[in-house]
Amino acid sequence: MxxxxxxxxxxxxxxxxxxxxxxxxxxRCTPGNASSLHSSGRRARRVVEEARENVADxxxxxxxxxxxxxxxxxxxxLAVKGIYWARRAEDPARRRLLVSSVxxxxxxxxxxxxxxxxxxxxxxxxxxxxxxxxxxxxxxAIAANPDDVAVATVMWANNEVGTVNPVRxxxxxxxxxxxPLHTDAVQAVSTLPVDFGVSGAAAMTVxxxxxxxxxxVGALLLGRDVPxxxxxxxxxxxxxxRSGTLDVPAIHALATAVRAAVDGRAERAAELAxxxxxxxxxxxxxxxxxxxxGDSGQSDIAGGPGGLPGIAHFTFxxxxxxxLLMLLDAKGIECSxxxxxxxxxxxxxxxxxxxxxxxxxxxxxxxxxxxxxxTAADVAALVEAIGPVVDRARSAALxxxxxxxxxxxxxxxxxxxxxxxxxxxxx
Amino acid sequence: MRMLAAMSGGVDSAVAAAxxxxxxxxxxxxxxxxxxxxxxxxxxxxxxxxIEDAxxxxxxxxxxxxxxYVWDFAERFTEDVIEDFxxxxxxxxxxxxxxxxxxxxxxxALLDRALALGFDxxxxxxxxxxxxxxxxxxxxxxxxxxxxxSYVLASLTEDQLRHAMFPLGDSTKPMVRAEATRRxxxxxxxxxxxxxxxxxxxxxxxxxxxxxxxxxGALVDHETGAVLGGHTGVHGFTVGxxxxxxxxxxxxxxxxxxxxxxxxxxxxxxxxxxxxxxxxEISGGPAVWPSGRRLDGAVECVAQVRAHGGTGAAVADAVxxxxxxxxxxxxxxxxxxxxxxxxxxxxAGDVVLGSATITATA
Numbered sequence: 077m078x079x080x081x082x083x084x085x086x087x088x089x090x091x092x093x094x095x096x097x098x099x100x101x102x103x104r105c106t107p108g109n110a111s112s113l114h115s116s117g118r119r120a121r122r123v124v125e126e127a128r129e130n131v132a133d134x135x136x137x138x139x140x141x142x143x144x145x146x147x148x149x150x151x152x153x154l155a156v157k158g159i160y161w162a163r164r165a166e167d168p169a170r171r172r173l174l175v176s177s178v179x180x181x182x183x184x185x186x187x188x189x190x191x192x193x194x195x196x197x198x199x200x201x202x203x204x205x206x207x208x209x210x211x212x213x214x215x216x217a218i219a220a221n222p223d224d225v226a227v228a229t230v231m232w233a234n235n236e237v238g239t240v241n242p243v244r245x246x247x248x249x250x251x252x253x254x255x256p257l258h259t260d261a262v263q264a265v266s267t268l269p270v271d272f273g274v275s276g277a278a279a280m281t282v283x284x285x286x287x288x289x290x291x292x293v294g295a296l297l298l299g300r301d302v303p304x305x306x307x308x309x310x311x312x313x314x315x316x317x318r319s320g321t322l323d324v325p326a327i328h329a330l331a332t333a334v335r336a337a338v339d340g341r342a343e344r345a346a347e348l349a350x351x352x353x354x355x356x357x358x359x360x361x362x363x364x365x366x367x368x369x370g371d372s373g374q375s376d377i378a379g380g381p382g383g384l385p386g387i388a389h390f391t392f393x394x395x396x397x398x399x400l401l402m403l404l405d406a407k408g409i410e411c412s413x414x415x416x417x418x419x420x421x422x423x424x425x426x427x428x429x430x431x432x433x434x435x436x437x438x439x440x441x442x443x444x445x446x447x448x449x450x451t452a453a454d455v456a457a458l459v460e461a462i463g464p465v466v467d468r469a470r471s472a473a474l475x476x477x478x479x480x481x482x483x484x485x486x487x488x489x490x491x492x493x494x495x496x497x498x499x500x501x502x503x
Numbered sequence: 504m505r506m507l508a509a510m511s512g513g514v515d516s517a518v519a520a521a522x523x524x525x526x527x528x529x530x531x532x533x534x535x536x537x538x539x540x541x542x543x544x545x546x547x548x549x550x551x552x553x554i555e556d557a558x559x560x561x562x563x564x565x566x567x568x569x570x571x572y573v574w575d576f577a578e579r580f581t582e583d584v585i586e587d588f589x590x591x592x593x594x595x596x597x598x599x600x601x602x603x604x605x606x607x608x609x610x611x612a613l614l615d616r617a618l619a620l621g622f623d624x625x626x627x628x629x630x631x632x633x634x635x636x637x638x639x640x641x642x643x644x645x646x647x648x649x650x651x652x653s654y655v656l657a658s659l660t661e662d663q664l665r666h667a668m669f670p671l672g673d674s675t676k677p678m679v680r681a682e683a684t685r686r687x688x689x690x691x692x693x694x695x696x697x698x699x700x701x702x703x704x705x706x707x708x709x710x711x712x713x714x715x716x717x718x719x720g721a722l723v724d725h726e727t728g729a730v731l732g733g734h735t736g737v738h739g740f741t742v743g744x745x746x747x748x749x750x751x752x753x754x755x756x757x758x759x760x761x762x763x764x765x766x767x768x769x770x771x772x773x774x775x776x777x778x779x780x781x782x783x784e785i786s787g788g789p790a791v792w793p794s795g796r797r798l799d800g801a802v803e804c805v806a807q808v809r810a811h812g813g814t815g816a817a818v819a820d821a822v823x824x825x826x827x828x829x830x831x832x833x834x835x836x837x838x839x840x841x842x843x844x845x846x847x848x849x850x851a852g853d854v855v856l857g858s859a860t861i862t863a864t865a
Contacts (some may be wrong), residue, residue: 398574399620402531405570472619476612 078409078457082447083235083263083387088329089288089336089448096290096329099123110322111313120324127331131295134338135282136271143296143314144327148262148283151296152182154307154318155258155279156229160190162303163226163256171196174217174228176241177430178203180260183229184426201230203430206371206382207239214249222253230257232264232280236427236443237370238387240268240377247276256302262286262294263387266337266448267345268380275378278302282334284326288448289333293326340448348446349373349385351455355444356388358459363466367391369428369441386446391433392466395440399469404442407461412443440473504623506530506668509609510563510571512556514690515628515671517563518679521686522670523626524567530626532564532571535613537580538701559690566687574616576608583607585701589714592738595765596840599810600699601655605629610663617666624666631656632672632853633664639794640664644846644853647675654810657844657858661795711738720770722750725763725779737765740772742838743780750774781833787843787859788825797821797857803848804856806830808837819845819856826859837864 079087088096108120125139132139145151156173163170175187177200190196199217201209209230218225228250233240243259250257256278264270266287272280279302283294298304298317306312310319337344352373359366369389375382392400397413404411413425424438433441444458506528508520523530534557557573564571584603591598614625630645631653640661645651659667671679676695683691702710718736723729731750734740740748744762754760754776761780764773785806790797798821806817806828816831828843837843841861847854 396616398572399616402570402572403620406531468620472616475619476615 078454079449080409080411080444080446080454080458082450083286083384083443083445084412085285085291086266086288086447087449088290089333091336092289092329092333095332096325099325099328108324110324111311120322123324123328124322127327130331131282131334134334135265135280135297136273136275137297138300140300140315141272141297143298143318144322144330145294145296145314145318146292146320146323147294148180148260148281148286149182150307151281151283151294152180152258152260153186154296154304155281155298156183156186156227157190157307158304158317159227159256159258159279159302160194160196161305165305166303167223169224170226172221172224172226173198174201174214174225174255175199176201176203176209176230178207178209178234178236178239178427179229179231180235180262181426183231183258183260187229196226197224201228203239203427205431207234207237207369207427207431208371208377208382209241209246211242211245211249214246218249218253218255222255225253225255227278228255228257230259232259232261232270233268233384234370234427235263236387236425237389237431238263238384239370240264240380240382240384242377243275243277244378247278250278251276256299263384265334267341267348267385269341269378270338272297279304284330284333287333287337289330290326293323293330295330344448345381345385348450349381351446351450351452352385352388354452355446355455355458358455359388359390359444359462362459362463363390363392365393366466367393367437369431369433386450387443388445389441389443391428391437391441392469393437393440394473395466395469396473397439397441399472400440400442400465403465403468404458404461407457407465409458409461411458412445413441440469504528505621506624506626507613507617507622508532508569508626509613509628510534510560511628511696512553512559512563512690512693513628513696514680514683514688514693515630517560517567517628517688517690518683518686519626519628519668519670520563520569521567521682521688523668524569526670528626530567530569531622532560532567532569533613534560534571534573535576535580535608536573537577537584537608559693563688563690566689574613576612579612580604580608580701583612588699588701589711589738591840592711593715593718593767594840595737595767597741597838598840599655599842600701601810602658602842605655606658610659610667614663614666624668626668626670628671629656629669630671630674630676631669633667633669636794639796642793642855643672643851644855645671646673650676652810653853653855654807654842654844657793657855658791658842658860659793660791661793664793708739712736718770720772722748722772722774724760725773725775731774734772737767737770737772740765743836748772748774780835782835782837782864783830783833784865785828785830785837785843785861786822786825786863786865787828787861788823790821790824790826790857790859792857793855798826798845802845802856805846805848805852806834807844807846808834808841808861813837814846816848817845821857825862826857837861839863 108116110120110124128139128142131142173187187198191198247257258279259277260281262283278299280297285291308319371383373383424435428438506523510516510532588600629652630650632643644653698705721730722732740762760774763775801820807814815834817828819828844858845856
């Protein structure tokens with residue numbers, strides 16, 4: 077199996093699995109609710125608070141700025157909606173959201189929901205051809221009326237094409253107008269120098285399963301002076317902004333994963349960058365007209381590379397992404413067509429469309445993403461397979477178009493062409 | 504063989520895929536997403552492209568242990584089936600969207616892609632029998648007469664049928680459900696889908712009105728030419744329709760009046776008595792010969808004009824690229840746009856000879 081979809085989810089690090097299983101196995105810990113006042117509760121609480129300190133330390137935040145959540149989607153929703161509600165409550169004129177057009181759907185759809193149901197106005201921040209939101213775009217959006225902006229949100233690094241945004245510069249622009257900036261750093265933590273304090277962002281999303289931790293746990297880093305209304309009401313466990321009994325073993329595992337990801341970051345980034353270079357060169361050699369999307373990797377953004385070292389995103393002209401994915405899957409190579417909707421249908425990616433890619437070309441795109449278990453053998457397997465797979469997918473797209481045309485002409489296509497279709501064994 | 508199983512999320516296509524797997528084929532399941540904005544849940548028994556259906560198809564593939572993908576054919580479906588459906592009604596004809604979907608999507612767009620990707624055939628849960636006789640495909644009615652779908656498959660060409668597989672042709676629906684239960688398929692007791700999948704509320708008239716708006720015209724007595732009333736569009740009517748004509752005055756003879764003809768250009772709906780509904784001759788085209796054998800001279804056969812019912816003895820002959828069908832007894836409910844399917848007039852009466860879209864009736 078060649079797993080090239082680490083940006084979707086990456087395997088748990090062994091030390092994280094060990095930490096989590098160890099917690100479950102420790103009979104002194106398991107019964108404790110971290111909100112309980114007795115010894116068991118205190119033991120559980122201690123685990124949570126140590127995790128909070130660990131995450132804070134690894135990501136350049138104060139412990140009180142860490143709110144544990146159920147993952148990236150919750151953190152994004154909490155930041156966008158919560159900060160919008162709280163800031164609007166302070167000043168009813170603040171009804172505008174500045175939203176990056178290449179952000180994750182957890183951000184985009186939360187903003188659209190506010191527009192549809194809460195009278196918010198969304199200003200979409202355009203991306204350039206590499207998928208980056210530029211400083212002047214944010215400046216211009218604010219300049220339209222600096223006083224009516226409730227919150228701005230721009231992801232740290234894009235999950236599809238890997239392009240890194242100049243978060244520090246964007247946060248500075250926002251701060252000058254007193255506007256809080258949220259950034260979704262889900263893809264960034266394990267390979268980029270992410271420091272919440274240094275970034276100047278008001279809120280930042282991280283999640284466990286993208287950095288070697290478990291599913292279903294994440295955090296919102298929320299500046300101490302940033303107002304935020306809760307999405308979930310109840311016991312008020314997390315700073316009164318997030319309620320719900322804390323998932324102690326998951327939080328313990330998350331902290332272990334964040335620590336390990338950050339400690340091994342420089343080394344991992346270098347390894348992945350080298351593998352990615354091989355992958356890009358190999359794919360280009362096999363498919364000369366493949367188009368590499370996103371940042372070329374030459375630029376320097378906020379002290380790091382302009383693109384995620386683990387992501388290589390290509391458009392294969394004349395192919396359907398669905399066909400490419402199936403053909404590669406049949407050869408044991410797993411990758412992604414980008415964003416998938418709930419029915420599992422590949423749609424042209426909003427990220428590529430925002431970058432100005434033609435919708436037809438966008439449908440013929442694949443994301444290969446590397447992670448901590450990736451090897452040179454994975455890259456070699458892809459490089460060996462991709463040429464014939466693209467040829468076949470291209471002939472499938474052509475055959476569909478040609479036969480549809482034939483049928484329209486004659487109403488009854490002949491047998492000859494179809495009989496020459498090669499068998500699966502030849503691919 | 505490498506088989507692509509089209510899996511709608513219903514019990515039939517799930518069992519069909521299971522039988523293909525059991526027969527030793529190398530099977531991959533594909534669910535066709537036909538709606539750009541699928542609903543979350545099925546509304547009653549209607550529709551076949553909701554997120555719930557995609558999930559049901561996926562779970563069936565899990566149980567069968569086969570790879571599964573969702574392929575987006577929403578654009579093709581919209582263009583070739585929904586827009587065609589609307590345009591046909593606007594032109595005063597009565598289309599069958601399931602025929603069109605088989606002809607243009609499942610056994611065209613999907614089949615073409617499947618073949619080019621290295622598959623040998625597409626397998627579906629249709630109730631029809633398909634075999635090779637004397638080197639040619641022979642399409643026959645299903646064992647289960649109540650579920651027979653040979654009518655909606657009869658417009659497939661010899662070439663399309665050579666790359667099709669219908670594993671349920673010899674089974675009855677209760678057998679298929681029982682088999683699904685035995686195989687542990689959760690869709691075993693899922694209700695059958697009915698009607699038109701892209702009109703989930705079943706109100707075709709309202710759907711067409713939304714799409715076509717108001718196109719006012721006159722209701723005219725077929726014999727006298729007298730204007731009996733007005734209407735908001737010929738797309739609201741079907742030949743043979745009796746109810747909902749909106750005529751105040753009764754007919755002079757006191758008998759009910761029926762829609763006899765639709766004239767979309769002038770917006771005229773012609774109405775008249777029941778005896779004028781009987782059709783004696785049908786012209787259709789282009790003709791499709793599933794076995795690749797064109798009718799040779801005048802051939803006695805049984806003509807069917809609707810998916811269920813509407814059959815009559817006839818003599819048919821191929822005329823240019825179409826077909827002329829002379830019915831032994833007048834047949835009601837025949838409208839341009841419908842498909843006429845011809846079955847061989849032997850004892851079994853189940854072999855499809857040919858089909859055509861009805862262009863004119865007399």
